[in-house]
Amino acid sequence: MVSATHSISNSAFSLLLLCILGVNPVKGVSSATFKWPDPRMDLIDETLYGAKQLAALTENCAPRDKTTVAAQWIRLAYHDSSTADVREQTGGLDASIVYELEEDENVGVKGLDDFRHFTSPYVSMADVIAMGTVLSVASCGGPIIPFRGGRVDATKAGPDTVPEPYEDLEDHIESFKRQGFTKTEMIGLVACGHTLGGVRKVDFPDIIPETGPDFENFDRTEFKFDNAVYVDVTEFLDDTTANPLVRTFNETNRSDLRIFGSDKNVTMRSLASPDKFSKTCGSLLERMINTVPKGVKLTDTVDPFENKVSGVSLFPQNGTLVLQATLRRISANPKRSVKLFWQERQKQGSSACNSSGCSVNPTKTTTYSASFFGKLRGVKEFTNYEFRAQIPLGASVSKFWFTVDEGSGAKTVENGGGRYEIEQDTVVYDPARTTIASAGVDGKVLVVGVRTEQAAGAKVSVETYQGDTSNYIPIIQNVDLQLDTKNPPKDGYTFFTGSISSGASYLHVNAVVGGKKIRQFVDSKDLVL
Incomplete structure (x- = not known):
């Protein structure tokens, strides 16, 4: 995965009105259960699996600029992460690329324009770049890479550390060692990165001659994450591969040729197995995006949440307090019955609730399709249940919860074992x-x-x-x-x-x-x- 060469790189409901009433976001939440309020997990979940449009940009290995969106995003991620120095525990995936785009080693790097719309106070640019890698690989038929959030954005450029095609083998081995990869892993990571994308002549005229095409792909199945270039090992050994970093007229820039053959083709032969290729790429790319500076702690793996609460707000209107909240459930069920319950903050003589208790039915129910990545994770669709409860001003509200009946009896949905707490209404x-x-x-x-x-x-x-x-x-x-x-x-x-x-x-x-x-x-x- 050397610099120069691969172009790899609302939902209807609101996000959390978090810390409303003095509640602080929780940390270290298990991916199995969503504990409100947690804006980071909410945003990541919706970006990967829900209605946010990041996944849609790369769905079906979407083509762009004679290559793919996925190729551009994966290349961007590698160029950002290549600053890693595992010995010093610095660099890695930290969005320092924001400050490095003018460097020669980053010529032709694209994709940041896609990502800037998805950052927030809780989801960093580095997290979005990492999500782009996870989505890119999956969109082109590659392995599912688990995602963890919590990356912290750099505030300045990192060192010039992207390996260049003209460097010799020893320099490449040392570069990848600094990033935390052995020589065998270097071969695998470059092979995984170069299953997508290619070389653009305008960016690298010393690789593609003036009489050559505007763009040369690394392999013959440029819109698929696979080992097609390497399945027939003899194609590589005979130098009949399409990879310009093997074939280029400029022998100095045949970096893939040097890297792939550095162990007498032992690793390349093993990667001819599709299963081995997929597992190797999934593992190495996961390590790449999870290499972060010292002191940065990543979350647990973020899987789709069965129950997720969002859009919570409390405000005065027409002589009452209005409590709004949305419960999202995985899948739709026409027989499902959902209720919102709440507990009064203080009693005013007799209960302020009506005869049916402190509860309301949804005011609106909306079902929407999961992203392509959500569907790969087994989630076809989500259903939002939106609630609006009118509560007497004097009684107010201190906590709320839900019941869900799928047709076989109501079960309580709580907040990781307790109620959803509203700590203050001041x-x-x-x-x-x-x-x-x-x-x-x-x-x-x-x-x-x-x-x-x-x-x-x-x-x-x-x-x-x-x-x-x-x-x-x-x-x-x-x-x-x-x-x-x-x-x-x-x-x-x-x-x-x-x-x-x-x-x-x-x-x-x-x-x-x-x-x-x-x-x-x-x-x-x-x-x-």
Whole structure:
């Protein structure tokens, strides 16, 4: 996998309104159970398996620029991860490529434009690059690579460490050793990387002559992740392979020829077995994307969650508090019955609930298809159950849960063994009062409510995150919110407001009320626009 040569590289429901009411995201959640609130796991799950569109970009080994999206994404991932120094525990997959695109070793690297739309305060660019590798390999018929999140983005360029085609074998062996791969693993990783993509003449005229084609693929099945180039070992041994890094007129740049033959073709012969090729590639590419700097701890493997809660918000409206929440279930079932239950924060004499108890039925049910990767993992579709409960202001709510009846009796859906806790209702993001900014103002008018009896002296601000930027580096801004003159105190709350950028895709509300700090996460898809 040498530099120069391979072009490899909303869902209908909201994401979590996290930390709403002072809840902090959990860490180290098991992939078997989703424990709310966990924005990282929620976003990764939806990106890999659900309705987010990253998977769709590479589905069916989608072609692009005479190669494939998958080839571009895998090459990008390798160029980013090649900074790894396992002895020093530095570098690896950390998105330092953002600062390295102008380096000669990264000529022709593409794909970052695809990824910048999917970053967030909880899912780094490095995580998205890693997800791109997992999706790319699977989309072209390769092995399923387990995904773990938690990578941390670098803040500066790494060293120039991508192996170049003109380097000799000893330099290549040393480069891959620094990255954590033996000579045998180097042969396998290059073979896996070069099953997709190829060489572009405009980028590498010293590999493809002026009279040659604009692009030469590494193998004859360029839109399939397989060992076709190597199945007939004699094709490689006889130098009849299509791989330009074996055939190029410039002997200095025949890096694949040197690498593949460095152990007298023992590894190449073993990779002629499709099963061996698949297992080898899955293992080596997983190690590549999981090589991270010291101190970075990856999550457990993220598998599709049977139950996932999102879109939780609590806000005052028309004399009540409105609790909104969405429960997502794997698969659809027309016989399924789902209810939302809640517990009152405080009693006001007799129970404020009606005769049927503190529960409501869904206001909307939506079934949507899983991504191609979700289907490969055995998930055909998901169903969202959206709830809207009206709760007396005085009673409020402290926790909620669900029951699900598939036709054989109701079972309780809880939050990793307990209820879904709402720790406070002092500061609430108000989607009903939040609007598009007035004409001529670039942004959205955000509204946050503070309990009126505690609003005096309260300080409220919002920290916005915009990941979709031209240079791939997120923009973080802070805006102080002021008393809202257009929304006077009502329903027990005093309101604060301010304009935020229309490009902000995620934000945190920070408040100091009575000397207590409260922090809330808000996803812009929760905004009423």
